[in-house]
Amino acid sequence: MLQYRTVPVTAFQQNCSIVWCDQTREAAVIDPGGDLPRILAAIDELDVAPRLILLTHAHIDHAGAAGQMARELALPIVGPHEGDRFWIEALQQQAAMFGFPPAEPFMPVRWLQDGDTVAVGRSTLAVRHCPGHTPGHVVFHSAEARRAFVGDVLFAGSIGRTDFPGGDMQTLLDSIRDRLWPMGDDTVFITGHGPESSFGEERRHNPFVRGT
Numbered sequence: 001m002l003q004y005r006t007v008p009v010t011a012f013q014q015n016c017s018i019v020w021c022d023q024t025r026e027a028a029v030i031d032p033g034g035d036l037p038r039i040l041a042a043i044d045e046l047d048v049a050p051r052l053i054l055l056t057h058a059h060i061d062h063a064g065a066a067g068q069m070a071r072e073l074a075l076p077i078v079g080p081h082e083g084d085r086f087w088i089e090a091l092q093q094q095a096a097m098f099g100f101p102p103a104e105p106f107m108p109v110r111w112l113q114d115g116d117t118v119a120v121g122r123s124t125l126a127v128r129h130c131p132g133h134t135p136g137h138v139v140f141h142s143a144e145a146r147r148a149f150v151g152d153v154l155f156a157g158s159i160g161r162t163d164f165p166g167g168d169m170q171t172l173l174d175s176i177r178d179r180l181w182p183m184g185d186d187t188v189f190i191t192g193h194g195p196e197s198s199f200g201e202e203r204r205h206n207p208f209v210r211g212t
């Protein structure tokens with residue numbers, strides 16, 4: 001079964017998630033946006049073996065430490081979808097704009113597509129392409145654990161911003177309805193910022209997506 005621990009990083013309190021297979025203790029690190037020492041301390045404490053870095057999208061608070069972590073631990077960076085290539089190429093400008101420390105440049109070894117799967121030990125994450133917040137945003141779904149790691153697509157009580165370049169509100173709402181809701185109302189989602197919630201809870205109470 002897939003296990004996980006979330007470590008809030010950066011001034012934006014972005015939820016970096018360490019996910020691992022409890023049979024092999026092999027792990028993936030989703031969205032190492034910054035504060036690398038804190039992420040490494042959690043990996044040590046959990047006693048898991050990181051095998052890859054996964055990115056939901058390439059905003060600086062999600063991807064800022066990916067390059068350094070990949071180099072220091074010799075890990076491949078997988079994702080997001082190629083629609084976010086321009087955000088990766090603009091990593092330095094993003095760091096300057098948002099007051100982040102300089103970010104080490106990188107390119108993923110593999111872009112992800114809707115319907116792809118990623119192995120973490122003996123567990124599998126299914127990839128859904130969920131554009132709208134960014135064009136290349138993906139989410140990672142563990143059907144067995146009934147968990148989804150959704151980055152900045154959906155928050156408890158809110159949805160992702162769509163006023164950045166490449167963002168689009170209707171596209172985001174379509175992604176949520178067509179690609180998140182089918183995972184089931186009882187699926188708990190780990191969001192990019194703030195507390196966990198379930199899709200059922202959001203369908204009932206989130207004013208942006210209520211009743212969809």
Ligand SMILES: [Zn+2]
Pocket residue numbers: 057059133152
């Ligand atoms: Zn974002």
Ligand SMILES: [Zn+2]
Pocket residue numbers: 012014059061062152192193
């Ligand atoms: Zn974010």
